[in-house]
Amino acid sequence: MKFIIRALMLGAILSFSSVAQEVMLDRVAVIVDQGVILESEINALVKEVKRNAEANNQELPSDRALRTQAIERLITKNLQLQMAERMGIQISDPQLEQTIGNIAANQNATMEQLRASLIAEGISYDDYREDIREEIIMGEVRRANVRRRVYITPQEIDTLMGLIEQQGAEQAEYRLGHILIGFPADPTDEDIQAARERADKVISLLESGSDFTKIAIASSSGNEALEGGDMGWLNINAMPTLFAEAVQNKDVDSLVGPIRSGAGFHILKVIDTRGIEKVTVQEVKSRHILVKPSIILSEDKAKAMLAGFKEDVKAGEADFEELAKEYSEDPGSALRGGDLGWSNPDNYVPAFKDALAQLEPGEFSEPVRSVHGWHLIQLIDRRVDDATDKRKEEKAYQLIFNRKFAEETENWLREMRDAAYVEVIES
Incomplete structure (x- = not known):
C-alpha cells in the first residue's frame, strides 16, 4: 500500500514538474493597461516577419531591432482589442467563416485549398481564424473611433473637384515607401533636433545604397514599419497632402525628405508609379x-x-x-x-x-x-x-475622407499609445 502511495506521489510530482516546465516556455513580456503580451506572441510575430522577408528575398535588421518593432505592433493591437472589449464589439463564428470564405473566393480557391496553403506555410488554421477575427474587430474599432474625427469642408471638396476637372478625370498613382522618425509626446527642441539628425543619417545611408526595407523595419515609427515601410498604391489625392506635394512628378526610386509633420520627420521613396489612369x-x-x-x-x-x-x-x-x-x-x-x-x-x-x-x-x-x-x-x-457632377463630388469626398481617415488613424493610435500604461518586463 505504501509503495502505491509513493508511486502516486512520484507521478504527481513528475506531472507537476512537467507542467511547470511547460509553463516556463511562455511568460508575460509586456503589461499593457489591463492586458498582457506573452513572449510567445512576440516570437510568433518575429517569425512571421522573417518568413515573409525570406519569401520576398528581403534583408532584415538585427533580432533586437525586429523584436522592438514587434513589441510596438503588439502593444497597438492589444490596446485596440481592449477597447473593442469595452465597446462590446464581437465577431461571431458564422460571420468569421463567411469572411474567410470570401477571402478564399477572392483568391479563386476553395476553403480546402486555403487550408492546404496555410499548412504548407506552417500556419495553423485555428491561429489564422483568430488573426482574421482580430483584424475585423480592430477595423470596427478604428472606424468607430476615427470616423467622428474626420471633418471635410465644402471648400475642400470644391477645390479637389476643380483639380480633378483640370486633370480630365485622370489621376497618377504612386507606390510609396515610408520611414517615420517620430517625436515623443510633447517634444522639446532637443527632441526635435535629435530626430532631425537621425533622419539626416537615414537619408545618408539610403543615398549610399542601404536597403530601404531593412532600415524601415529597424528605425521607422510608422504604422507600416514591419512591412518595410511599404504604404502600397496611393492615389495622388488620397495620400497625405505633405506627401502629395513632395512626390508629385518624382521618378521611380527617388528619395524625398526629411519632411517634418506633427508626428516627426518623414522619409519617402517612390517605389513605383502607375502612370495616368482614367477615373471610372x-x-x-x-x-x-x-x-x-x-x-x-x-x-x-x-x-x-x-x-x-x-x-x-x-x-x-x-x-x-x-x-x-x-x-x-x-x-x-x-x-x-x-x-x-x-x-x-x-x-x-x-x-x-x-x-x-x-x-x-x-x-x-x-x-x-x-x-x-x-x-x-x-x-x-x-x-x-462616367463621373457626372454628382459622381465627381462623391469621388472628391471619398478621396479626401480616405486621406484624412488615414491621417487621423495614425494620430488616434499614437494618442492611445501615449496615454497607455506600458511596462516591458525584461527576461
Missing part, C-alpha cells in the same frame, strides 16, 4: 433582406429563415419585395422592398461588398453574415459610371 466608378444596383439575430432568433434560425426565403422566391412562391417589406430590419430599404439603388460597392461593409462581387445580375446570394446581421442579397445590375 463601378456601381451596383442591388436589394436585400436583413434579419438580425436576437435572444429569440438564433444565428442558425436567422440564416435558415433567409435560406427559406431564397428558395421560395426562386420557386415563384414568394415575392422578394413583399418579403423585404414584411421581414427586413433595415429601415432605410425595407419600405422600398429592400431596394438599395445604385451605389459604389465600396460604400458597403466588407462582407456585403464581397458577396456582391461574387454575383451575376439576377443572382441571389447565400445568406451572408455582416456586422449588421444576416442578409439575403440580390444583384440586379452593374454599370460603369
Whole structure:
C-alpha cells in the first residue's frame, strides 16, 4: 500500500514538474493597461516577419531591432482589442467563416485549398481564424473611433473637384515607401533636433545604397514599419497632402525628405508609379433582406429563415419585395422592398461588398453574415459610371475622407499609445 502511495506521489510530482516546465516556455513580456503580451506572441510575430522577408528575398535588421518593432505592433493591437472589449464589439463564428470564405473566393480557391496553403506555410488554421477575427474587430474599432474625427469642408471638396476637372478625370498613382522618425509626446527642441539628425543619417545611408526595407523595419515609427515601410498604391489625392506635394512628378526610386509633420520627420521613396489612369466608378444596383439575430432568433434560425426565403422566391412562391417589406430590419430599404439603388460597392461593409462581387445580375446570394446581421442579397445590375457632377463630388469626398481617415488613424493610435500604461518586463 505504501509503495502505491509513493508511486502516486512520484507521478504527481513528475506531472507537476512537467507542467511547470511547460509553463516556463511562455511568460508575460509586456503589461499593457489591463492586458498582457506573452513572449510567445512576440516570437510568433518575429517569425512571421522573417518568413515573409525570406519569401520576398528581403534583408532584415538585427533580432533586437525586429523584436522592438514587434513589441510596438503588439502593444497597438492589444490596446485596440481592449477597447473593442469595452465597446462590446464581437465577431461571431458564422460571420468569421463567411469572411474567410470570401477571402478564399477572392483568391479563386476553395476553403480546402486555403487550408492546404496555410499548412504548407506552417500556419495553423485555428491561429489564422483568430488573426482574421482580430483584424475585423480592430477595423470596427478604428472606424468607430476615427470616423467622428474626420471633418471635410465644402471648400475642400470644391477645390479637389476643380483639380480633378483640370486633370480630365485622370489621376497618377504612386507606390510609396515610408520611414517615420517620430517625436515623443510633447517634444522639446532637443527632441526635435535629435530626430532631425537621425533622419539626416537615414537619408545618408539610403543615398549610399542601404536597403530601404531593412532600415524601415529597424528605425521607422510608422504604422507600416514591419512591412518595410511599404504604404502600397496611393492615389495622388488620397495620400497625405505633405506627401502629395513632395512626390508629385518624382521618378521611380527617388528619395524625398526629411519632411517634418506633427508626428516627426518623414522619409519617402517612390517605389513605383502607375502612370495616368482614367477615373471610372463601378456601381451596383442591388436589394436585400436583413434579419438580425436576437435572444429569440438564433444565428442558425436567422440564416435558415433567409435560406427559406431564397428558395421560395426562386420557386415563384414568394415575392422578394413583399418579403423585404414584411421581414427586413433595415429601415432605410425595407419600405422600398429592400431596394438599395445604385451605389459604389465600396460604400458597403466588407462582407456585403464581397458577396456582391461574387454575383451575376439576377443572382441571389447565400445568406451572408455582416456586422449588421444576416442578409439575403440580390444583384440586379452593374454599370460603369462616367463621373457626372454628382459622381465627381462623391469621388472628391471619398478621396479626401480616405486621406484624412488615414491621417487621423495614425494620430488616434499614437494618442492611445501615449496615454497607455506600458511596462516591458525584461527576461
